[in-house]
Amino acid sequence: MNRNCAASMSVWTGACWRRRDCLALRPCHEFTVTSSISSQSLCTEISGVQVLACINSSVPCVMHELVQPHPQEEDNPFKLPPDDQIFAIREKERQRRAEEREKVKQQHVWEKVTSASRISRTRRVDDGIDDTQVAAEAARKARSDPRTEGLPIGRDARREKENIADFVAKKREMFLVQMSLDVKKAEILKLDARAKDKEEALNKSKQMLDKDVERFDTFLSTNDSKAHAAMKNADETAKQKQERVGRIKSLKSQLSAIQSEIAKHREQKDECLRFKDFLVNLTPGEWKEQKREEKKQRKHERRRIAVDARMEDIEERMQAEIEAEEQAFKEKEEKEKKGRRRQKKTEEDEQKEREAEARRKRIARKYPTRDQVDMEYVEYSSGEEMPLYFQEPKQLLDIFTSLEESNLFLIQNSQDTEQALEELDQKFAAMRKTREAMSNKMKLQIGQLERQITDEKSKCDELKQRPSCTMTVRAISQKHGGSEIEDLLEKLGEGVQEVHSICTHENQDDGDTLQMLARIESKLEEYLAYLDEAEESGLGARVLAEEHKKERQRRLDLRMSRKLHQEKKIEDRLKASLHRSQAPVHKKVGKQIMFRSAPLFQARAMPRASGHPLYMARRVVQEDDGYEEAVREHNIFGIWLDKEGVPNAQQPDP
Incomplete structure (x- = not known):
C-alpha cells in the first residue's frame, strides 16, 4: 500500500521534474512542494482495484492555490504563479481558516452543525472552483475530523445501504476524476513551461534586437565620426597637396633658374677651356x-x-x-x-x-x-695642374708675332712647293692617261681573246657532246655569223639578268646565265606555291583578278615596246635615208659582181668510165618563213626569236 501511495505522489513530483527537463535541466524554483507520506493514510480497495487517495496531515492544502490565476496574470491562465504568490496564498488560507473558526465560535447553538453532517453534506462545485480545490477541501476536512481516520474519503457516516455496483461506479468515477485532474495538472505545467520558454525566447530576442540596435547606432555614430574624420583628413590632405604643389612650382622655378645659371657657367667654362687649350698649344715645348x-x-x-x-x-x-x-x-x-x-x-x-x-x-x-x-708605396698625384706659361699679354703678342713671321715663310715655301707639285701632277696625269689607255686597250684585247677562246672551247665541247646538232650549228653560224650569235647570246644574258634582278631583287652581276635561270625558276615556283595557298584559303577570285590585271599590264607593255621598236625602226630608216641622201654619189666602175648561177638540170646519176655513177646537182631556191631556223634555235638554246625580235620559249608553230 505504501508503494501505491508513493506511485500516486509521483504524478505531482513527475510534473515538476518534467518541467525541469523542459527548462534545460534548470532546477524548478517557481514552486516547491514538500510531501511526506505518513503512516496514517486512507486507502480503499474494491474488487481487486485499489483507488488511492493519500493525503498527509502535514501537507498543506495548497493544490487549489497553485492553479488559481493571479489577478495580474488573468491573460494567461496556464502560467504558474511565482513562489512569493504561493506563500501569500498560504497566508490567506490561514487567515480564512482563523476567520471561520472565530465565526463558528460566535454562532448560536442552533446555527452550529455536527461534524458528521458537515462531512456528509455534498458541496456543489461552482464554476470558479477547480477539481483540485474540491479534493484539497475534502482532504482538509477529513484530516480535521478525528473520527474519519481510517475511513475512505466521501464515505457517509450514516452508512446508508447501497449496492456494490453503485459503490464501484462511484469509486471509478472518483478515480477517473482524480486521474483527469492529474493529467490536466501535468498539461498545465507543460503549457506553463512552454509559455515560459517562449517568453524567455522573446526576451532574449528582444535583448538581442536591442543589442543589435545599440550596435547599429554605435556603428552609425562611428561611421559618422569616421566620415567626419575622413573629410577633415581629406581637407587637410588637399591643403597639404596645394601647399606642396605651390612648393614644387617654386622649386621648379628655382631649379630652372639654377639650370640656366649652370648652363651659362658651363658655356663660360667651355669657352675658358677652349682658350686654355689654345694657350697650352701656344706654350713652348x-x-x-x-x-x-x-x-x-x-x-x-x-x-x-x-x-x-x-x-x-x-x-x-x-x-x-x-x-x-x-x-x-x-x-x-x-x-x-x-x-x-x-x-x-x-x-x-x-x-x-x-x-x-x-x-x-x-x-x-x-x-x-x-x-x-x-x-x-702607391704613387698619387697632387692634383696640381700645370701653370700657364702666359702671365702677361705681352708674351702672347710676342708669340703671335713670331708665329706670323714663321707662317709667312711657310706660306711662301708651300706655294712654291704646290706649284712644283702641280707641274709634276700634270706630267704624271698625262703619262698615266696614256699608260692607262694602252693598258685598257690591251686588257680589252686580252679579254676578247680569252672570251673567244672560251666560247670556241665551249662550242667545241658542246658539239662534241651533241654530234646530231653539228649540222644545225654550222648552218646557224653560216647564216648569222659568229658575232651575231654572240650578240644574240649577250642579249639573252641581259634579258635573263634583268628578269633575275626583278625576281630576286638583287642587282649583283652573276656571269652564269644557267644559275640565274635556276634561281628564277625556283622563285617562280615559290610564287606559284603562294598563289596556290591563296586560292586554297578562299582568295581565288582575287588571285584571278590580279592575274587579269597583270596580263593587261603585260599586253600594254608589249604594245608599248612594239610601238617604241617600230618608232625606233622608222627613225633609223629615216636617219639611214637622210644619210644616204646626204652622202656623195659614187659612180660604179667596172663590171658588176654577179652571183653564181643555178644549175640547169636536176641531180641524176650518170655513169663514169670507171663504172661508178656521176651525180649532178641543181640549185633549187625556196622561200623560207623562218620556221626551220626557229626550230633549230629552240632545239639548241630552248628559245627562239620571232619576226619582230620578241623571244619566245614555246615550241614554234609551223
Missing part, C-alpha cells in the same frame, strides 16, 4: 718639358719622404723590440748566473754578441726592408 721634369722631381721627393718616414717608424719599432729582448735576456742571464760556474770573460762576450746578433736578425726579418717599402 721647352717650358712644358721643364714643368714635367719638375713634377717628376716632386713625385720622387714625395716618394722618398714617405719611404723615409716609414723606415724611421720601422726602425723605431725594431729598436724598441731589440731593447725589450736585450732586457729580457739580461734578466734571464742574471737568474742563470746563480746556478752555474763562471766561464771565461771572452767566451761569454762572444756568445753574448752572437746571441744578440741572432736576435737582431730574427727581429729584422719580421719587418720589411727599404726595397719592399719602396715597392709597396
